[in-house]
Amino acid sequence: MPSASPSTSSGRPADLVSRLASPDRGARLRALRELKNQIIGNRTKKLAYLKLGAVPAVAAVLADASDDGGGDGDGSCCCRRHDLLVQSAAALGSFACGVDAGVRAVVDAGALPWLRRLLVSPDEKVVDSGARSLKMIYQSKLAPKYDFLDHQNLEFLLSLLNSKNDNVTGLGASIITHSCQTSAEQWALYEAGVFQKLVDLIGGSVSQRDASLESLTAIIRNNHEVTPKILEFENGRALNLIIKFTIDKSPRTRLLACACLIAVSKTSSRYVEGIELESKLIYRLLELLEDPGQVGDEASFALSSLIEEKEDLQKLAFEANAINKLCFHLQNGLSCPKRLQGILLALANICSKLEICRSKLLDLQAFDLVSDALRHDCTDIRVAACICLRSLSRSVKNLSAGYFMNETVIIPLLQLLHDPSISVQLAALGAISNIVIDFTRRKSNFIHCGGVKLLAELSMAMDPVVRSHSLRALKNLTFLADRKCKEVVLSEITASSLASLIRDPESAVQEQALALVRNLVDGCVQSVDYAFTENGIILDAIGRQLQYASKAEIGIQGMYALSNIASGSKVQKDAVMDQLFQHGGMNTQPFIMRFLHSNDNQLRTASIWVLINLTTSYCPGAAGRVLKLRNAGIILQLKSMTNDPCLDVKVVQKIYHLNVH
Amino acid sequence: MAQVTFLVKLIMRGSSKKVITKEDWEKRLNDVKIRKEDMNKLVMNFLVTEGFVDAAEKFRKESGTEPDIDLSTITDRMAVKKAVQCGNVEDAIEKVNDLNPEILDTNPQLFFHLQQQRLIELIRNGKVEEALEFAQEELAPRGEENQSFLEELERTVALLAFEDVSNCPVGDLLDMSQRLKTASEVNAAILTSQSHEKDPKLPSLLKMLVWAQNQLDEKAIYPRIKDLSTAKLEDPSAS
Numbered sequence: 001m002p003s004a005s006p007s008t009s010s011g012r013p014a015d016l017v018s019r020l021a022s023p024d025r026g027a028r029l030r031a032l033r034e035l036k037n038q039i040i041g042n043r044t045k046k047l048a049y050l051k052l053g054a055v056p057a058v059a060a061v062l063a064d065a066s067d068d069g070g071g072d073g074d075g076s077c078c079c080r081r082h083d084l085l086v087q088s089a090a091a092l093g094s095f096a097c098g099v100d101a102g103v104r105a106v107v108d109a110g111a112l113p114w115l116r117r118l119l120v121s122p123d124e125k126v127v128d129s130g131a132r133s134l135k136m137i138y139q140s141k142l143a144p145k146y147d148f149l150d151h152q153n154l155e156f157l158l159s160l161l162n163s164k165n166d167n168v169t170g171l172g173a174s175i176i177t178h179s180c181q182t183s184a185e186q187w188a189l190y191e192a193g194v195f196q197k198l199v200d201l202i203g204g205s206v207s208q209r210d211a212s213l214e215s216l217t218a219i220i221r222n223n224h225e226v227t228p229k230i231l232e233f234e235n236g237r238a239l240n241l242i243i244k245f246t247i248d249k250s251p252r253t254r255l256l257a258c259a260c261l262i263a264v265s266k267t268s269s270r271y272v273e274g275i276e277l278e279s280k281l282i283y284r285l286l287e288l289l290e291d292p293g294q295v296g297d298e299a300s301f302a303l304s305s306l307i308e309e310k311e312d313l314q315k316l317a318f319e320a321n322a323i324n325k326l327c328f329h330l331q332n333g334l335s336c337p338k339r340l341q342g343i344l345l346a347l348a349n350i351c352s353k354l355e356i357c358r359s360k361l362l363d364l365q366a367f368d369l370v371s372d373a374l375r376h377d378c379t380d381i382r383v384a385a386c387i388c389l390r391s392l393s394r395s396v397k398n399l400s401a402g403y404f405m406n407e408t409v410i411i412p413l414l415q416l417l418h419d420p421s422i423s424v425q426l427a428a429l430g431a432i433s434n435i436v437i438d439f440t441r442r443k444s445n446f447i448h449c450g451g452v453k454l455l456a457e458l459s460m461a462m463d464p465v466v467r468s469h470s471l472r473a474l475k476n477l478t479f480l481a482d483r484k485c486k487e488v489v490l491s492e493i494t495a496s497s498l499a500s501l502i503r504d505p506e507s508a509v510q511e512q513a514l515a516l517v518r519n520l521v522d523g524c525v526q527s528v529d530y531a532f533t534e535n536g537i538i539l540d541a542i543g544r545q546l547q548y549a550s551k552a553e554i555g556i557q558g559m560y561a562l563s564n565i566a567s568g569s570k571v572q573k574d575a576v577m578d579q580l581f582q583h584g585g586m587n588t589q590p591f592i593m594r595f596l597h598s599n600d601n602q603l604r605t606a607s608i609w610v611l612i613n614l615t616t617s618y619c620p621g622a623a624g625r626v627l628k629l630r631n632a633g634i635i636l637q638l639k640s641m642t643n644d645p646c647l648d649v650k651v652v653q654k655i656y657h658l659n660v661h
Numbered sequence: 662m663a664q665v666t667f668l669v670k671l672i673m674r675g676s677s678k679k680v681i682t683k684e685d686w687e688k689r690l691n692d693v694k695i696r697k698e699d700m701n702k703l704v705m706n707f708l709v710t711e712g713f714v715d716a717a718e719k720f721r722k723e724s725g726t727e728p729d730i731d732l733s734t735i736t737d738r739m740a741v742k743k744a745v746q747c748g749n750v751e752d753a754i755e756k757v758n759d760l761n762p763e764i765l766d767t768n769p770q771l772f773f774h775l776q777q778q779r780l781i782e783l784i785r786n787g788k789v790e791e792a793l794e795f796a797q798e799e800l801a802p803r804g805e806e807n808q809s810f811l812e813e814l815e816r817t818v819a820l821l822a823f824e825d826v827s828n829c830p831v832g833d834l835l836d837m838s839q840r841l842k843t844a845s846e847v848n849a850a851i852l853t854s855q856s857h858e859k860d861p862k863l864p865s866l867l868k869m870l871v872w873a874q875n876q877l878d879e880k881a882i883y884p885r886i887k888d889l890s891t892a893k894l895e896d897p898s899a900s
Contacts, residue, residue, distance in 0.1 A: 033755075040758050041765040041772035044802040090762045097766040132763055166856065205856035 013052055020057040025080045028061060032087040040094045050101055059109035062088035066114050086129040089118055093133030096140060103140040119168060131167035138174040146179040148188045161197040166205055173211035180218040189219050190226045199238045206250060213245065213256040220263045227267045239271060246284050251295040255302065258284050262306045279316045281306055286325055300342030304349045311353045318357050322350060327366040337378040344373060344384035351391040358395050367403065374412040379421050386427035393434035404435040405442035410449045417454050422463055429469035436477040443477060443485050456492035464506040471501065471512035478519040486520055486527060495534040499541035507551050514542065514557035521564045528568035536575065539565065543579030546591045552600035559595060559606035566613035570620045577614060577625055596637050601646035608652040611638065615659050663693040664886060665866060668873035671881065681883040683896050701726040703863055710852065710861040712739045730855055738851045745844035750779040757847060764854050771850050773803050773810050777817055778843045781834050784820045792821065
């Protein structure tokens with residue numbers, strides 16, 4: 001690689017790195033400066049020098065110069081030492097800026113303690129340089145966590161925040177933003193009075209203000225005890241200040257103030273004066289979306305977090321024309337991955353509950369842009385597109401209109417099931433689960449595209465969440481499906497695999513497998529037959545699983561599956577009876593007795609449905625089954641449930657009695 | 662400043678178009694109280710932002726107005742600005758990095774523009790080979806990272822394709838104005854990094870004056886300021 005800076009041409013990069021270890025201080029200093037000036041702003045060069053091992057070499061210069069006492073000898077020597085400290089710290093900071101591998105290398109080179117020592121230097125420039133570098137490091141997720149629970153660390157942090165130097169206070173705030181995560185840490189920072197210091201700093205310079213707003217957010221986030229204490233401090237001084245900065249001149253400050261208030265609203269909503277401030281936040285964030293830089297990219301993430309799971313705020317965002325604005329940026333923001341991801345997530349959140357929002361998005365012809373994003377190079381964008389699609393497909397109207405069951409959507413979604421990233425697979429499964437419900441006759445499209453085969457394969461995946469999500473998709477596909485569809489599902493997944501999934505070690509998988517059986521055997525007598533393929537291996541697995549089921553959800557799905565099977569012929573009803581009693585043993589009561597006593601309303605309801613289907617009087621053999629149930633004390637138990645507190649239970653209980661008498 | 666405050670008050674009142682005599686106007690102007698310290702701060706803000714360090718120093722001594730940043734930083738900032746204006750871009754980059762390495766590390770657009778200016782200077786000096794190598798090594802990777810950088814890079818490299826650059830469609834890149842543009846971008850970034858506003862307040866105040874007069878023109882006939890350099894009030898009856 002030829003030197004890229006012709007006028008300072010001084011040989012190859014490897015030579016430059018070796019000159020960092022030169023015995024001559026002057027040569028070392030020149031090499032450091034040259035390295036620093038080459039890498040600042042230049043990601044390519046940072047990576048190239050990282051490979052050449054420049055970071056440990058620079059860290060060694062720093063350590064050497066730090067150890068070198070200084071103060072003695074002549075002035076020029078002292079001056080060089082000062083320069084070596086400043087330049088090496090600056091170079092390390094630059095390596096850590098925006099490059100993960102750089103942060104890792106700086107940390108691995110053991111440079112952190114040396115950089116920290118610079119902060120107590122009497123020389124302001126050395127302090128600045130050290131603080132800036134450490135700030136760069138702590139802005140990365142890869143930086144080591146700072147332990148606030150350690151008393152000495154906390155003292156040191158306070159000394160940083162009390163400094164007169166902007167860079168040092170900024171560093172203190174960055175450390176908090178980076179490392180404060182648990183409520184114990186938030187509490188420790190609160191008790192040490194850190195937040196008062198931060199509130200003071202909000203009134204300081206622009207950089208202090210931004211840094212302290214961000215770290216206050218970290219201390220407030222999800223902490224119901226600390227938040228009120230901070231907000232009520234000095235008659236709400238902090239809150240008033242934060243609100244004031246939502247209309248600041250600097251877009252970054254506005255965004256950080258909004259983010260802080262979002263954290264407040266999610267923790268203690270009473271402080272944001274009900275809906276009014278939240279609605280203002282929506283408008284502020286939509287304005288910030290117009291910012292062409294990083295602030296604009298991040299604004300959509302903040303908006304997502306504000307309206308997430310909150311239907312009232314989603315409506316407000318809709319009224320604030322958010323969907324038009326987001327779709328406009330969706331059309332124009334394709335070059336920046338972060339922005340595209342944020343916009344897709346914001347749209348996903350707005351459309352997660354309200355039909356008006358979904359139809360608005362479809363009216364704006366934005367659907368194609370969302371489905372195009374499924375094929376994007378960037379993983380995060382593919383995930384975001386899936387989540388957005390999942391929100392859009394929550395609508396019965398859109399499902400019935402057949403927006404999703406076509407090849408432009410299904411094929412890329414199915415391709416994502418092969419994605420190396422599990423998060424992409426899961427997001428795709430989430431969208432597929434909704435789409436396959438489809439109330440029209442288009443389920444066959446999905447089968448033609450090879451969807452069932454893929455889902456059946458994934459139901460055997462190593463990851464339990466992938467297993468349960470793919471079973472859920474199959475379950476939704478078989479919901480009210482025709483026989484042809486069910487047959488494909490069963491032949492792809494096979495009865496023996498389904499039986500082993502019912503006995504999966506993970507309860508979430510068991511639940512979805514039982515629910516899939518429930519939908520498979522729903523409907524006509526031929527459907528019920530599916531439970532009896534391969535010598536009734538599925539039915540057996542259900543009975544066994546119910547015997548040991550500890551979770552109500554598993555009992556519910558299993559009992560509904562049995563109830564559907566019990567709606568079949570005499571032989572099929574008798575087979576269910578066998579399951580009810582065969583696992584009972586001599587001393588243990590049948591599991592259905594346990595379920596009738598359960599606290600879970602749905603489980604009691606499902607259990608009675610099984611009994612109703614078993615005892616339907618016009619079916620052959622009903623009298624014998626009633627007798628057996630009576631002998632086991634089950635009928636008596638059922639009679640005692642006339643005054644069950646749950647309405648559903650009471651109703652099915654009435655149906656049962658109509659049945660038997 | 663008094664004129665602006667007063668004008669805004671009048672606009673807010675929203676009266677129908679009426680005539681205000683010069684006498685009456687001046688009388689009302691005198692009622693608007695502006696603190697001398699605020700005026701001084703405005704002047705100091707202008708001197709600091711624009712980088713008139715000697716003037717700022719003298720003004721500090723004479724008026725007792727304290728600048729909001731260390732005056733020595735102005736000298737450094739001006740040195741960077743001047744280096745860009747003279748075409749010594751590499752020197753400017755080193756100076757910025759000495760001042761604060763964060764500036765170019767966190768501002769990819771500014772970094773690109775400085776590198777682009779370096780390329781322009783190489784082309785201006787007829788160092789074709791060096792220019793090509795520099796574009797390939799330093800600028801091409803930035804173009805890969807950002808589409809708009811790539812477009813600007815292509816425009817700049819196009820300079821090499823023309824025999825007579827002064828007459829080519831991208832010749833404006835070689836103008837002095839391009840250097841000034843880059844210099845003022847660096848200047849603004851340094852000011853921002855020092856938590857200082859990048860534009861002086863005084864010109865915005867003048868813009869507000871012009872805006873306010875335009876608004877008021879629709880509502881009243883009054884003594885306007887036509888010549889901003891003298892701030893002389895025109896007599897409404899004369900026009």
